Amino acid sequence: TAIKFSRRYGKTISQNKNIIVSFNHAFHGRSLGALSATPNPKYQDPFTPLLPGFKHFPYNDIEAAKKNIDENVCGVIVEVVQGEGGLNPAKKEFIQYLRKRCDEVNALLIIDEIQTGVGRTGKLYAHQYYDITPDIFTLAKPLGGGIPIGATILSEKVAKTIKPGDHGTTFGGNSLATHVGAVVFETINKPQFLAEISDKGDYLRKSLVEATKGSKLVKEVRGLGLMVGVALDEKVTPAAVADVCRQQGLLVITCGMNTLRLLPPLIITKDEIDHAVSIISKSIKYLEDKL
Ligand SMILES: Cc1ncc(COP(=O)(O)O)c(C=O)c1O
Structure with a gap:
């Protein structure tokens, strides 16, 4: 249109x-x-x-x-x-x-x-x-x-x-x-709802950075609000990480050449973010250990 x-x-x-x-x-x-x-x-x-x-x-x-x-x-x-x-x-x-x-x-x-x-x-x-x-x-x-x-x-x-x-x-x-x-x-479209998205996005990015600290496979965590990307080293494909996450009940997608894309529901809670971050970091660690 x-x-x-x-x-x-x-x-x-x-x-x-x-x-x-x-x-x-x-x-x-x-x-x-x-x-x-x-x-x-x-x-x-x-x-x-x-x-x-x-x-x-x-x-x-x-x-x-x-x-x-x-x-x-x-x-x-x-x-x-x-x-x-x-x-x-x-x-x-x-x-x-x-x-x-x-x-x-x-x-x-x-x-x-x-x-x-x-x-x-x-x-x-x-x-x-x-x-x-x-x-x-x-x-x-x-x-x-x-x-x-x-x-x-x-x-x-x-x-x-x-x-x-x-x-x-x-x-x-x-x-x-x-x-x-x-x-x-x-x-x-309510200031409180939008502020919570920003806050949860910051929390998600910060938690991902902390949980993957020291990982050789994670190059960068970036994004705005609840639109988050985890840029990965070329030794691993984002599709491989997405597969391991899916096996543990977490749906994530890929984008670009080497990035894992997270677009969680806007009503996600911090507990659910903690759970998702734990699955993602464990999945990356699992693939790293196999290298
Ligand atoms: C930026 C953007 N524009 C448009 C679309 C719509 O795509 P489609 O025509 O496949 O629904 C998408 C879907 O992912 C998108 O991300």
Whole structure:
């Protein structure tokens, strides 16, 4: 939707204003439009040819953005913390530069908050850490508390270019999902709930650092709120660690080349964090002892 609406906006200015820019290691989804903005051969190759008019450049590289975002660009889509790509937070100057450059060339800045949005990082939206206002942002994962729902939030200037019938989908806006989404949103959007996410995220990272102190396999623990990555040495794959964790009843996923990704439920308790950290550190130790 964000991609379509950027194209729609571009067409109100010029027929040539149709380029969508995304960044290396981005993940924006598996529909053909979102996949075209996801420059990762693992996801793209089975489905080529993709849509025309997509370009991608290095993440966190202001010079590349300056050179490549021009008047033909209608939308720049970016995650402020790359999830699938390896738990990589954007530099504040980079996101702020994208905002400035988009304004200069009249392109839309789209923040993909499908993974980072609705509390995950300890703020309602992760872009709030960057002191910018996007033209469009997308939400999904936590919004329905398990019921499938996604939302695309538009600024007034974008909304004005869309009229009824331009966009729609069979189950879009259905009353069950929107009602659940509204309740979940109200629950999460409370200062106390968000503060607890930040606090539990800090606790999780600190506990992981302490529990893996001295491990040759753990290179770094990073993240924002309850979006946490454990970067591992190349002697072990994150998939191997995830497998050992799963055998002990803990579900974790991998991301990037060498990172274990933790996205616990936002209602996790500190006792549950202690339990998870103990499983993760023991699993890493088990694999380390086998080297
Ligand atoms: C940043 C981001 N955007 C979009 C998506 C949506 O992906 P999909 O189309 O596979 O649901 C995801 C899913 O992980 C994501 O992390």
